Amino acid sequence: MRFDVLTIFPSLFEHHPREGILGKAIEKGLVEIYPVNIRDYALDPHRTTDDRPYGGGEGMVMKPEPIYGALESVERKDRSIVLLLTPQGERFDQAMARELAALEQIILVCGRYEGVDERIRELCIDREVSIGDYVLSGGELAALVIIDAVSRLIPGVLGGERSAEEDSFSDGLLEYPHYTRPREFQGLRVPEVLLSGDHEKIRQWRRAESLKRTLARRPDLLEKARLTPQDLALLEEVKKELQGGVHQG
Ligand code: ADE
Numbered sequence: 001m002r003f004d005v006l007t008i009f010p011s012l013f014e015h016h017p018r019e020g021i022l023g024k025a026i027e028k029g030l031v032e033i034y035p036v037n038i039r040d041y042a043l044d045p046h047r048t049t050d051d052r053p054y055g056g057g058e059g060m061v062m063k064p065e066p067i068y069g070a071l072e073s074v075e076r077k078d079r080s081i082v083l084l085l086t087p088q089g090e091r092f093d094q095a096m097a098r099e100l101a102a103l104e105q106i107i108l109v110c111g112r113y114e115g116v117d118e119r120i121r122e123l124c125i126d127r128e129v130s131i132g133d134y135v136l137s138g139g140e141l142a143a144l145v146i147i148d149a150v151s152r153l154i155p156g157v158l159g160g161e162r163s164a165e166e167d168s169f170s171d172g173l174l175e176y177p178h179y180t181r182p183r184e185f186q187g188l189r190v191p192e193v194l195l196s197g198d199h200e201k202i203r204q205w206r207r208a209e210s211l212k213r214t215l216a217r218r219p220d221l222l223e224k225a226r227l228t229p230q231d232l233a234l235l236e237e238v239k240k241e242l243q244g245g246v247h248q249g
Contacts, residue, residue, distance in 0.1 A: 001101070002155050003147050004074045005140075007110040010035035012140050021140070023150060025157040030140055033147065035044060038062075041069030050113050053180045058113035067109060067120050079127045080105035083146070085139025086115065089128030092146060094169035097184035100146070101153035108146065110139030170242075172225030173216060207231065212238050 004127075005013050009188045013035040018026065025031040043065050050060040071082065075229055081103055109116070109125065121128070131142040151157055179190040193205045211234055216223050227235070 001030070001103070001151065002034070002077065002105045002142075004034045004035045004036055004105065004107045005036050005110065005143050005147075006070045006074075006108065007138075007140055008038050009110075009138070009140055010037045012144070016144060017147060021157065022151055023153070025151050028156065030154055030156050031147075031151045036070045036074060038070045040065045041066040041073065043069075053114065061114055061117040062111060062120075064117040064120050064175070067116060068124065071107070071109070071124050074107055076107075077105040079103045080107060082107045082109065082124055084109045084111060084116065084121065084125045084140040085127050085130075085146075086111050087130050087133070087135050088115075089130040091133075092129050092131045092142075092149075094149070097146070097149040097153055100150045106146070106150065107222060108139070108143040110143050112138040158169070169221075172221055173210045174213045176206040176213070191240045208238065210236050211235050213237065215242070 007013065013033055017023065017033050022031065026033065038049055042048050049063055049066050050065050053059065053061045079102075083106060085108060099213065109120075122167070129142070129146065131145050136142060169197075179194060183190050183195070191205070193201055207230075211231060213220075214225070215235065215238060222235070225231075
C-alpha cells in the first residue's frame with residue numbers, strides 16, 4: 001500500500017510512522033509513505049498556501065492552486081483514492097479501514113485553517129473523512145490514524161502471533177480483558193479460567209466478556225455485530241445479570 005500525504009508539515013510523516021509495527025511494515029516494503037509538501041507547489045515567492053475568505057469572516061482558507069499542483073505531482077496507481085481529512089467528512093471506522101485496505105494507493109489531503117477552497121473538494125476529492133466529532137488543528141493527525149488503522153489490515157503487516165481478526169471491532173465487538181504475569185498484582189488475581197488450560201472454556205469466557213463489555217460501553221455496536229445464536233443466548237444471560245444486580249466473575 002502506498003500513502004501519499006499532502007501537507008504543509010511533511011516532517012510529521014517522517015518520524016512517527018517509522019516506529020513499531022508500521023516501521024516494520026515500511027522496512028518489509030509492504031507500506032510506503034510519501035509526504036508531499038503543499039508549499040512546494042505555491043505559485044508566489046512567499047510560498048503562500050492560505051488566503052482570506054471571499055465574503056469576509058474569520059480565519060484563513062487553503063488556496064486551491066498549491067493543493068492542485070501537489071496532487072498533479074503524485075503518480076497515480078490503478079486502484080487509488082483521494083481523501084480529504086476534515087471534521088465534515090463521513091466518520092472513519094473499521095469497516096472503512098477494511099475497504100481502504102483493498103486499494104493500492106491512498107492519497108491523503110490534510111486541511112489546515114478554516115478549510116480548503118471548495119473547488120478542490122469538487123475537482124479532486126473522492127471522499128471526505130473525519131476521525132471523530134472533534135476539531136483538530138489540521139488533518140495530519142487524522143491522516144496518521146488512517147495510515148495506522150489501514151496498514152494493520154494489509155496481509156503480512158502483523159506478525160504471525162497477532163491477528164487483526166482478533167482485534168476489537170473485527171467482528172463488531174469490543175475486546176475481552178487481557179492478563180499477563182504475575183498471577184497476582186496489587187491484590188488482584190488473574191481469573192482462574194485463564195489458568196485452567198481448558199481452551200474451550202477460555203474461548204467462552206472471553207466471548208462472554210467481550211459481549212459484557214460491549215453491552216456496558218458501546219451498546220450501539222451490538223446492533224451491527226456478527227452474533228451467533230450462542231452469543232445471543234449469552235447476551236440474554238448477561239442482560240439478566242445486570243438487571244438483577246447479580247455479581248458474577
Ligand atoms: N481535521 C480537523 N479535525 C478533523 C477530524 N476530526 N477528522 C479529520 N480531519 C480533521
